[in-house]
Amino acid sequence: MTQASESLRERRLVELLDSLATGEGLSSSILEGVQFMRSDKYSPPIPMLYDPCIVIVGQGRKTSYLGDQVYTYDPYNYLVLSVPLPLVCETEASPEEPLLAVSMRVDPATLAELLMEMDTDIAMNGTVPRGIYSAPLTGELIDATVRLLECLRSPVDSRILGPQTMREITYRVLCGEQGGALRAVAIRHNRFSQIARAIRLIHASYQHELNIETLAGEAGMSVSTFHHNFKQVTSASPLQYLKSIRLHKARMLMVQDGLTANAASGRVGYESASQFSREFKRFFGNTPADEAAKMRNLGGGNS
Missing domain, CATH: 1.10.10.60 (Homeodomain-like)
Structure with missing residues (x-):
């Protein structure tokens, strides 16, 4: 894909988020399990409680702190939580360049179904993964997120296309370099x-x-x-x-x-x-x- 087409795709992500994420803070979409984040001002580190989710940012930046670990999610990196966690979160945004992001719930049943269909060796290496990580945002993941946002503009598209697009996003994350934390959710008795x-x-x-x-x-x-x-x-x-x-x-x-x-x-x-x-x-x-x-x-x- 050319640099120009990549730029168009990223601009489309921002445009869609800007039109769908209305109001300051967290807002619901018409599809269960999908929420929007918007902020037009800098927010210093504040304690927040996150549920298991995948967060993809189109514009702005958030930084989460957990113990001595730091996780950044921005237009280049997405965030994944596989268990509910209390985090300390900092938001970098302004009225000219607001934070725009989408959050998608992690569904253990979908994880288990995908892993069965992928037919891969999902045995863990004995280490216990953290319940949170950030990873580089790929073109495939941006494309799937754009399709999800496109269908959220229509109740019918959302009902018919939304669940399978959420499933694709989960699949892309599972295949990512840090997919182990999500795979661990679906493996029993570990x-x-x-x-x-x-x-x-x-x-x-x-x-x-x-x-x-x-x-x-x-x-x-x-x-x-x-x-x-x-x-x-x-x-x-x-x-x-x-x-x-x-x-x-x-x-x-x-x-x-x-x-x-x-x-x-x-x-x-x-x-x-x-x-x-x-x-x-x-x-x-x-x-x-x-x-x-x-x-x-x-x-x-x-x-």
Whole structure:
């Protein structure tokens, strides 16, 4: 493909995102599992909670921090999360050049079907992959994303063509140089899927009392093995991860449902409102009320 045609393809991606991504922050599309990201201003590093997804950026740049790891996603690199993760995210954008991106949900059933049809050796090499990575954006992946965005302009096209185009994007990512983290989601009885089970339990029951023994039991591991592998996938200890999920959920309740800090703290499992306020301010850098007001101005609780 010539440089001119590549430039046209990339411009078309930006044009489509600009027309579909309306409003600041995260917005839904007419196709379940697909959302848009838009921002017209720089945003300093802010804690965010990401669900498993593939993020493709047409314009602007986002940088996510997880522990000591840094992940950049921009017009040259896409982002993949195979498990839900609390990240610290920085956005580089301006009114003249807003951030424009599309996020597509990762579906474990689609992953499993694709791997069966690919008929490849999907045995892992014994290492436990991280739950997040960024990788170079290929021409094939841009083409598939443009087709997805084209069909999202029509309800009929979206319903008929959308799911198979999402499937193609998942396939392209699986074939990429960092596809191991997605392949691990679909392989049962490996350590990654065992950790993923514990993560699902945290998200289903974060408001209840959970200890590391219960989580290790859900994963079918000893406490020490579970702790080591959990940190390998998420860059956090199990209890640090649980605390961050509770705090993120509380922030969402305050931002989206208008709950007070006291009400939100009880809803996510805190018995002490004062402890919640202390841990919230330490985690987000603001009081619960100030953080909720800031996130409303930014357009939502997650991005």
